[in-house]
Amino acid sequence: MTDFVLIPGMCHGGWCFQELTGELRAQGHAVHPLTLTGLGERGHLLHGGVNLDTHIQDVTGVLAAENIQDAVLVGHSYGGMVITGAADRAPERVAALVYLDAMVLGPGDSCWTLVSDQERRWYTDVVETGYAVRPLPFFDPRATPHPLASLLQPLRLTGDLGHIRRREYVYAAGWDGPSPFTPVYRRLRADPSWRTHALDSGHNLMRDAPQDLVRILLGDQAGADRVTG
Known part of the structure; x- marks a missing residue:
């Protein structure tokens, strides 16, 4: 049995992993789909101090409370920042x-510093309080505003992640237009310490390619570096 901890991207909650969670649990694994502080059913906890550190603590708190020793942390999009910090x-x-x-950041990086001007314009479309970024119109109706401070705060790391035995990147090759994650994928594909996969899917991999994700998460390496789906 493996403990999977699933971290959603901006504006989403644990609900976005529903199909993936069901598939993994059906095969006997423990799955913890998280909704981060200030989002979804935890939206009432939103305030100006909810930042990246808060979301990292959401994950490390579950690891400690559930006494998980060998977690597989899975992060979608913004969730890549969170799993990097939690592993540190x-x-x-x-x-x-x-x-x-997802985003793969180094020390001192933030979402704000790495994204394009187009995404920064989105980040500045905040709700009336100024605490959170509005969901984009095409998001799932369950999407909620995302804490702005988590996008501005630089990632603090105390060391490198060389102690992590397995690091994998799943690239969505089916974007409608250029993907902002293409440079990340190309960089990691050339790094022998990473294993990369490309799926013929849009950015919402959990919705569009859940079966492919199950195979990757359970260690099927046949599709590595090959567009599938």
């Missing part, structure tokens, strides 16, 4: 990192 803060509890069309 609780290295003894994390065995693997899987990034789903």
Whole structure:
């Protein structure tokens, strides 16, 4: 049995992993789909101080409370920042990192510093309080505003992630237009310490390619570096 901890991207909650969660649990694994502070059913906790550190603590708190020792942390999009920070803060509890069309940041990076001007314009479309970014119109109706401070705060790391035995990147090759994650995928594909996968899917891999994700998460390496789906 493997413990999977699933971290959604901006404006989403644990609900976005529903099909993936069901598939993994049906095969006997423990799955923890998280909704981060200030989002979804935890939206009432939103305030100006909810930042990246808060979301990292959401993950490390679950690892400690559930006494998880060898977690596979899975982060979609913005969730890549969160799993990187959680692996740094609780290295003894994390065995693997899987990034789903996600940000892979280094020390001092933030979402704001790495994204394009187009995405920065989105980030500045905040709700009336100024605390959160509005969901984009095409998002799932369940999407909620995302804490702005989490996008502005630089990632603080105490060391590198060389202790993580397994690091994988799943690239969505089916974007309608250029993908902002293409440079990340190309960089990691050339790095022998990473294993990369490309799926013929849009950015919402959990909705569009759940069966492919199950195979990747359970260690099927046949599709690595090949567009499938």
